[in-house]
Amino acid sequence: MANTEMFIRELADKYGRKRESLMPILQEVIDIRRYVDDEVMVNIAKELDLSAAEVYGTASFYSFIETEEVGQYVIRICKTIVCDMKGKDAIIEAIENTLKIKLGQTTPDKKFTFKTTNCLGWCHKGPAMLINDEVYTELTPGKAIEIIESYMHK
Amino acid sequence: METTKLRRVDFVFRPDNTCIDVLRKTLQRDADDIIIELIDSGLKGRGGAGFLTGLKWKLAKEAEGDIKYVICNADEGEPGTFKDREILDRVPRRVLTGMAICAHTIGAKEGFIYLRAEYKFLAPRLKAVIAEMNEEFKKLGLDFCISLRYGSGAYVCGEETALIDSMEGRRGEPRNKPPFPVTEGYLNKPTVVNNVETFVNCCIIANIGGEEYKKFGTDNSRGFKLFSVSGDCAKEGVFELELGMTLADFVEEFGDGDTKAVQVGGASGFCVPRKKFKETIIGFEGIPTGGSMKIFNSSRSMYNVLHNYLEFFEEESCGQCTPCRVGCQQLLKGIEAVKRREKPAGYLDELVKLAKVMKVASKCGLGQSVGNAFVSIVENFREEIVY
Numbered sequence: 001m002a003n004t005e006m007f008i009r010e011l012a013d014k015y016g017r018k019r020e021s022l023m024p025i026l027q028e029v030i031d032i033r034r035y036v037d038d039e040v041m042v043n044i045a046k047e048l049d050l051s052a053a054e055v056y057g058t059a060s061f062y063s064f065i066e067t068e069e070v071g072q073y074v075i076r077i078c079k080t081i082v083c084d085m086k087g088k089d090a091i092i093e094a095i096e097n098t099l100k101i102k103l104g105q106t107t108p109d110k111k112f113t114f115k116t117t118n119c120l121g122w123c124h125k126g127p128a129m130l131i132n133d134e135v136y137t138e139l140t141p142g143k144a145i146e147i148i149e150s151y152m153h154k
Numbered sequence: 155m156e157t158t159k160l161r162r163v164d165f166v167f168r169p170d171n172t173c174i175d176v177l178r179k180t181l182q183r184d185a186d187d188i189i190i191e192l193i194d195s196g197l198k199g200r201g202g203a204g205f206l207t208g209l210k211w212k213l214a215k216e217a218e219g220d221i222k223y224v225i226c227n228a229d230e231g232e233p234g235t236f237k238d239r240e241i242l243d244r245v246p247r248r249v250l251t252g253m254a255i256c257a258h259t260i261g262a263k264e265g266f267i268y269l270r271a272e273y274k275f276l277a278p279r280l281k282a283v284i285a286e287m288n289e290e291f292k293k294l295g296l297d298f299c300i301s302l303r304y305g306s307g308a309y310v311c312g313e314e315t316a317l318i319d320s321m322e323g324r325r326g327e328p329r330n331k332p333p334f335p336v337t338e339g340y341l342n343k344p345t346v347v348n349n350v351e352t353f354v355n356c357c358i359i360a361n362i363g364g365e366e367y368k369k370f371g372t373d374n375s376r377g378f379k380l381f382s383v384s385g386d387c388a389k390e391g392v393f394e395l396e397l398g399m400t401l402a403d404f405v406e407e408f409g410d411g412d413t414k415a416v417q418v419g420g421a422s423g424f425c426v427p428r429k430k431f432k433e434t435i436i437g438f439e440g441i442p443t444g445g446s447m448k449i450f451n452s453s454r455s456m457y458n459v460l461h462n463y464l465e466f467f468e469e470e471s472c473g474q475c476t477p478c479r480v481g482c483q484q485l486l487k488g489i490e491a492v493k494r495r496e497k498p499a500g501y502l503d504e505l506v507k508l509a510k511v512m513k514v515a516s517k518c519g520l521g522q523s524v525g526n527a528f529v530s531i532v533e534n535f536r537e538e539i540v541y
Binding site: 079 | 231234236270305308320324327386391454462
């Protein structure tokens with residue numbers, strides 16, 4: 001689509017066309033579109049004069065650069081040991097029941113994707129989760145449901 | 155061996171609005187003089203690896219080339235560590251001042267903060283402070299400009315050469331060393347990569363002097379350090395303590411009275427059982443830590459702890475070198491098989507051998523340290539792994 005071509009060209013104008021411009025470009029695509037699809041990667045490759053495989057190689061390395069379609073809000077709950085000790089399983093169950101999806105899935109309306117992630121750096125205030133870039137700590141099942149519901153109405 | 159009593163200090167989180175005066179004063183000084191003071195202070199890197207900071211700066215200064223870079227490693231991914239987030243949130247100017255002192259010392263004009271994606275919520279405020287400080291640098295006649303870069307969720311990028319590759323738009327796969335970043339770093343130019351807290355300590359040393367700094371800590375572990383304390387604790391959070399205390403004193407202060415074990419240094423650190431608390435020194439002569447201190451009480455299964463760590467490493471291994479990629483998988487499968495009785499308890503000894511091979515054969519610190527947690531948990535809590 002011409003739309004994507006323009007979008008990537010603008011990002012390349014903003015961040016440059018060097019190899020070291022690649023991460024900032026991918027990251028802004030994530031900020032705006034939540035994931036990078038094949039079309040995006042091919043266009044980035046063209047703008048930066050790289051092979052598409054190089055772009056895919058970099059993009060697919062990073063857990064926060066999604067290369068498959070995800071929802072508008074990506075929920076990442078911390079599964080590392082202290083959040084685990086503080087009851088992350090109960091939070092996961094509460095969110096699964098609220099969104100009616102399992103971990104790793106996206107809601108049919110493409111609004112939410114639910115994933116786990118490694119240590120978020122909030123061990124003293126676990127369990128913790130991210131929704132896109134926003135942090136939520138000291139979760140209880142009730143609090144988690146309230147937060148998710150507030151996003152449902154957005 | 156020399157130890158210290160547990161003592162709280164307060165240097166890092168003092169208001170950071172006077173940092174610019176420290177910088178003004180330091181810019182008058184000769185680079186070699188700054189390096190000598192830094193080496194003499196004994197400051198070792200606060201990210202975990204513990205390289206002598208002054209020596210790193212010296213090597214970068216002496217490296218040939220007109221273009222040099224300063225990078226602040228804010229890719230704080232070690233499980234149980236959250237001190238760098240607190241620093242960047244509360245006293246960012248102290249970090250930026252440390253970076254500016256480094257730039258003045260080694261002759262760099264450009265600096266970067268590599269902030270992990272998980273901390274992106276800090277970015278708006280951090281960007282504003284960076285803009286403000288860049289202006290201050292100009293006013294002081296220092297030709298140095300800092301900008302912000304982001305990680306994208308890869309633990310291994312905390313390793314300095316992986317971080318550099320990531321900044322260069324590549325997969326975050328650690329490089330062979332040598333060459334070290336001080337001679338061939340970002341864009342193959344001489345680069346100093348220091349942890350957030352290390353730059354803060356450089357700023358503090360510039361302010362109070364190396365002699366004063368040396369009064370804290372022990373011979374091998376000079377100064378003070380931030381500890382990220384979490385788990386089964388009486389109190390959790392970030393605490394600034396003099397280095398060199400025993401783990402027994404630490405547990406007395408922070409434990410919940412029923413502490414079974416402490417994981418010192420995060421998933422890549424060591425698990426210390428109760429019987430060794432008294433003889434264990436927290437510092438470079440004992441067990442060094444980037445600050446992660448996770449406390450487990452007797453209600454916790456050490457099998458679950460180890461399983462959690464191995465899942466973590468298996469996911470975060472970059473996959474580049476075989477000992478780490480396959481080793482992490484096999485350690486994880488191995489303890490699961492022992493737990494399910496598909497393998498005899500003696501299989502754990504084979505796995506310990508594998509962990510030791512990973513230590514010598516892996517390319518970077520990630521694979522080299524998987525064995526720390528593995529061996530220390532299996533040796534001290536074998537019955538919990540088997541039954």
